[in-house]
Amino acid sequence: LAKTTQPISMDSYEGQEVNITCSHNNIATNDYITWYQQFPSQGPRFIIQGYKTKVTNEVASLFIPADRKSSTLSLPRxxxxxxxxxxxxxxxxxxxxxAGKSTFGDGTTLTVKP
Amino acid sequence: DTAVSQTPKYLVTQMGNDKSIKCEQNLGHDTMYWYKQDSKKFLKIMFSYNNKELIINETVPNRFSPKSPDKAHLNLHINSLELGDSAVYFCASSQSSNRVQNTGELFFGEGSRLTVL
Structure with missing residues (x-):
């Protein structure tokens, strides 16, 4: 199973765009990249999924370079x-x-400040 | 209306006791899971069931025994509780359709916080 590496924490301010990068150097050909969000005292919630290039939905964008060894979750404003x-x-x-063979990374704690 | 519900939400018990956590999903999904989240927020899969069949059984002590009476339920029974079992346990479900549009999105319950004293 591909191991992922993410920054432990990030700070941002309201209105800014936030980019969180995940490294997955040994991603397999048939692997997908998925991001989840977890608020305190809640279960994780699906944000976005992609295989290559760029995926965008109403919440976020996911950028995946051609080599797929990393991916960047972008949260606008x-x-x-x-x-x-x-x-x-x-x-x-x-x-x-x-089912269940995708491994959660260690997570990035994003703190948005006023 | 809760999609994935688990009970109890909080569980405080003594070492050596046996306890169960129940999970039910009303999404019509065919796959259910148990995850364990420790104090450092690391989220690790314990078990997954697809159509009541055990698919994944990670290196979890035998004291943990999942039971799936039907596709909508996956319960977790823990024998001889130890201090290290203290964690938040999350139940989740997904649909295992192989259609291209299916992301395999996991729907999580709100978690059951187990504290072993």
């Missing part, structure tokens, strides 16, 4: 409510017996 732990996961395509 963060607010105080974006303060949370962000986890990067790398693992095989979802489905059937692949």
């Amino acid at each position: 963060v607010s105080l409510s974006d303060t949370a732990v962000y986890y990067c996961l790398v693992g095989p395509a979802p489905g059937g017996t692949n």
Whole structure:
């Protein structure tokens, strides 16, 4: 299973764009990259998933370079409510017996200040 | 209306006791999981079940025994509790469809905080 490395913590201010990078040097050909967000006293919540290039949804963007050895979660114009732990996961395509084979990284604690 | 619900939310008990945590999902998913999150926020998978069949059983002590009576339920029973078992246990579910559009998104419960004294 691909191991991931993320910064332990990051600080930002309201209104700024935040980029959190995850390194996954030994990502396998059929691995996907997924990001989750976790608020205190809650379970993690899915943010975005990608395989290559760029993926964007209403919450975030995910940038994946051609070699796929890293990925960057981009949160546009963060607010105080974006303060949370962000986890990067790398693992095989979802489905059937692949369930649960994506490993959570150690997480990045993002603190958004006023 | 809670998609993944687990009970109890808090559990305080003595070493050596046996306890259970229950989990139910109403999303119609066919795969359920148990994760353990320690005090450093590391989130590790313990078990996963697909259509009531055990898929993943990580290096978890035998004192932990999952039971899936049906696709909507996955309970976790822990025997002879130890201090190191103190953690937050999360239940999750997902749909294992192999369709391209399926992200395999995990839906988590709110967690059950277990404290062993």
